[in-house]
Amino acid sequence: MPSDQAEVIIIGSGIAAAAAAYSILVETRRVNNLRRILVIESREMCGGGTGRGNGVLNCSPHEMFYRLRSTIGLHRAAALVRFQLAHIKVLRELCQGMDQDNAEFREREMVEFYLTERDRKIAFAKAHLFAQWVPEFKIATFKRDEARERFNVSQVVQGALSYDSATIWPFGFVNSVWHHLLRTYKQFLHIMTHTNVVSIDSLKGDP
Numbered sequence: 130m131p132s133d134q135a136e137v138i139i140i141g142s143g144i145a146a147a148a149a150a151y152s153i154l155v156e157t158r159r160v161n162n163l164r165r166i167l168v169i170e171s172r173e174m175c176g177g178g179t180g181r182g183n184g185v186l187n188c189s190p191h192e193m194f195y196r197l198r199s200t201i202g203l204h205r206a207a208a209l210v211r212f213q214l215a216h217i218k219v220l221r222e223l224c225q226g227m228d229q230d231n232a233e234f235r236e237r238e239m240v241e242f243y244l245t246e247r248d249r250k251i252a253f254a255k256a257h258l259f260a261q262w263v264p265e266f267k268i269a270t271f272k273r274d275e276a277r278e279r280f281n282v283s284q285v286v287q288g289a290l291s292y293d294s295a296t297i298w299p300f301g302f303v304n305s306v307w308h309h310l311l312r313t314y315k316q317f318l319h320i321m322t323h324t325n326v327v328s329i330d331s332l333k334g335d336p
């Protein structure tokens with residue numbers, strides 16, 4: 130696809146670019162007005178931060194909620210953390226729906242350990258507050274002896290929290306998305322790798 134035929138140009142091919150391309154193609158097909166997209170990537174596919182990421186899908190919800198509540202208030206903090214937690218469900222469904230799934234999506238139990246009684250108490254207080262605002266998300270708490278027994282950890286551990294989480298392989302996930310889009314929208318998606326964008330100009334008359 131020559132660049133002057135593209136209606137949308139996306140720079141990069143990491144997770145943000147894949148999300149943009151996916152949304153534009155799905156949405157423009159929904160309204161029967163598919164757009165031609167050109168992706169320009171300076172390295173190989175997914176050769177940036179996404180390709181080096183660990184893929185841990187964890188926002189530490191009680192910590193995030195606690196931090197956000199002071200700036201945006203309790204209601205909006207709860208809504209935002211719910212949105213972040215929804216990533217796990219959405220990614221699971223997306224991986225299941227792709228024709229070639231290399232994402233290696235795995236459900237995981239995330240465990241946070243505390244090495245002082247003070248840190249344990251603070252974390253439990255945050256988890257307790259979070260449970261009042263987002264009760265559907267379960268965080269299990271373990272005091273010192275319970276934590277040692279449950280996780281078979283050393284005597285220095287003073288407590289633990291655990292909750293559902295997940296992992297993906299970011300490089301495999303994003304390349305699966307590109308593969309899926311290239312197959313599904315053959316005429317509407319073109320990708321150029323090893324091509325560096327050096328400048329972006331506004332068209333005459335653009336605001």
Ligand SMILES: Cc1cc2nc3c(=O)[nH]c(=O)nc-3n(C[C@H](O)[C@H](O)[C@H](O)COP(=O)(O)OP(=O)(O)OC[C@H]3O[C@@H](n4cnc5c(N)ncnc54)[C@H](O)[C@@H]3O)c2cc1C
Pocket residue numbers: 140141142143144145146169170171172174175176177178179180181182183184185186187299324325326327
């Ligand atoms: C070691 C490591 C571990 C991480 N672990 C996690 C984790 O466990 N959980 C988590 O949520 N996040 C993690 N992250 C963060 C996460 O990977 C990044 O926030 C995310 O991948 C960023 O995606 P992106 O699409 O914005 O950027 P990128 O993936 O970096 O994509 C940008 C792309 O643009 C291309 N590009 C840049 N400039 C140009 C140009 N001028 N012309 C053409 N192409 C260009 C780059 O080559 C690159 O491919 C980790 C990151 C690293 C590095």
